Amino acid sequence: MAERMAFLTTPRAERARRDARERLGDWREVYRPGALLPVVGGQAERCMDCGLPFCHAACPLGNLVPEWNRLAAEGDWRAAAARLLATDNFPEFTGRLCPAPCESACVLAIDGAAVTIRNVELAIADRAGEEGWDRPLPPSPYGRRGRVAVIGSGPAGLAAAQQLTRAGHAITVYERADRPGGLLRYGIPPFRLEKHRLDRRLDQLRAEGTEFRTGVWVGRDVTGERLRAEHDAVVVAVGATAHREPAVPGCRLPGVHPAMEYLTWANRVDEGDVVTSPLSAEGRRVVIVGGGDTAADCLGTALRQGAASVTQLDINPCPPRDRAAGQPWPVHPKVYRETTSHEESEAVTGGSGPSAGHSDPSGAGAGPSARGGRVFEAVTVGFEPGPDGRLAAVRVASCVADGRSPRAGSERVLPAQLALLALGFTGPEPDQSLFAQLGLDLGPEGTLERDDGFGTAADGVFVAGDAGRGQSLIVWAIAEGRAAAAAVDRYLRGRTELPAPVSASARTLTL
Template sequence: MEDPVGFMRYRRHEAGKQHARARVRHWHEYEQIMPLDHATIQSRRCMDCGTPHCHAYCPVHNLIPDWNSLVSEDDWHAAWQQLESTNNFPEFTGRVCAAPCEDACTLSIRSRAVTIRSIELAVVEQAWQSGWIRPQPASRKLFRRVAVIGSGPAGLACAQQLVRAGYRVTVYEKANRAGGLLRYGIPDFRLEKPVLERRLAQLHAEGVRFRTGIHVGQDLEFEALHRNSHAVVLACGSEQPRPLDVPGCSLGGIHFAMDYLVQQNRRMAGDYVSHELELDAGGKQVVVIGGGDTGSDCVGTAIRQDARQVMQVQYHDRPPDHVDNLCYWPGPVPEWHANDHDDEGCRHVWAYDTVAFTRHSALVDQVDGLTLQKLRWVKG
């Protein structure tokens, strides 16, 4: 490590964000990429632990202390090579990952974790800017065909690994554009689509074929695809919503999160959305049931559509302001931290369960309110 006591010398400083009053007026990304000199300083806070829990808790097992060390020495090219060895798309994870690695950071036991996600994003964006990310076509082609069904992050990563190994890869996507969840599920204010397009261009150049607008099982029989391929990869994603089976759940004005987010992303792409099917929160009072990342994306979308009021209902208690980290580390610590959409005006309702949806009149098939039940959580 460049500075073995950097974790004592330097404080955590996160990447900058545009002010809430300004960012709600547009759909662009509002979190800034950390400047290189700031990322270098922040990387020196890494303790280079003997047992790096950040590595174990990273979903793709990034070698985080290794590239932190290289960034601390300003060796950005080597840091990129190290990052690329475990992660096909750091520009996506660096923007949208929940960063469980930071919860597992040893420094977080008694201080604040290393800004791992921001450093990761700084590394990959420096790699793009420097021209280090180029197509890597296979040196030898194999006469074996692989069909990948689904062009979300899993399908794209699988396709890239296979085509680089020499396989002839075709990705089938039922939508009219490739990208899956990256394109249609994540709002532009978290992941702008040119970030996706430049990576798709690399996959094209490496030899991946994309067939969009083809729903396997409807437009193309699976058996026929299977017969004409040496292997088929199912990377279809999980689009089946979990219904809230309570009285009034079929009333108009109640929508599943992915229907709402997908339509807004299609609108941003310039696709036609009929007025009859339009989901627009403008001028409305909006209630989002669920406090996870998808719920937060719905909150941010509704706010940017100029909703009159946005409220988020969550079934668990409001987390305490302070807890003993050692009781939970290296897992997530249930402490209250305001998120970005709180700054934008979202209100929270804690420890309530939705038991019914109501309407103003039996003659009107439109939701007008909801009935909540207070929950009391006790330790078993």
């Protein structure tokens, strides 16, 4: 029986990670292998099973957190998996990649340490996969009802495809890359998500009846008009891949690259497509411009590739460790968070500064604004070429009070042979002929225009995920994929007048 007062007696404990220096010697996930269920079960006991669960409300997927916490605490892992899979198609992804706004909204977080919800989720998901509880579902009893094309195989596209397949529709997923997975395949490093987990999930989709066509660029290899003619509905889930660039001199120099281009090559090496990356950081001084998760992924990747030094520039001030007054519970606050990549950087440098491998003669980041490889309140002024025309240095300055302009007299130079731009994304690539072929428009914010039901001005064409929402979290992408699938199913039922299938969420409960 679960200990109902564990939130008073049991301290918060994170899932154990391997030693930081050991991790830098390989590309495997950072967690220690081994049975963690008793530890995680003890953490699940800390859940108070609140009458009004704010964690549930904070999760875009509406995960039934208190329910599967209770079941995990009682040792009923199979039932816990059923509750989790009822709302989340891919908990093994969200348990590793989501920043867990649910934990920020945990009632215990009002004046203490939240339940380790993400760790419990991850343990349930991994156990379900290992025990075979999350097996492919049988075909819908209604047979194939409608034909739907899903463009893009990132988390939004995969979630929409699985929901629609389980609802009884014939789904074809089109992916322009050579393998499905989108950001999960080529954007997330393997030390955060080993690709065999993605492959297992793709095998499940195929076994359920979802068809994948890779190496097909819709809009070029096949037109949008043809896709609409051959299908009853189309879901556009192409993500947000138009990256931001700093408006400073030299940002197009050889040696300055978008972060996602760099990470894609690194993932291709891990997949065995190429032996070495043409953008490898090995032996180079690396500067990363940006302060988010993508920048942290670049940091961890560069460290593993053997960079001579790595400095991450974050234009924002170093956040406080506790909630600011303007970010009260239960909102997800902007507080100081150290990723596993920053932990590894500190292990290399002894916590003495932002560089990795060798000392940084420029002195950049010296003082309290430098932590774990990051320099805070640092604005990029420009990129300088060397005699060969390639990147030789990055000019950087401290920010003034407005947080964007360089402070007079603070400019300094960082030697660099590789600069990575991790400044986020504005929306889908605007030059895609696909949008014109489908009759879609980009809105003023650079995302595809759609209504509240994910529909567009083009009949039968829907938009899900970052393509319509803008750059967001993986948990939002999955939630939007599920919601868009429900909208498509309603649309097709209205056209075909066939009996309603068993809902995808209900069928997901059948293990």
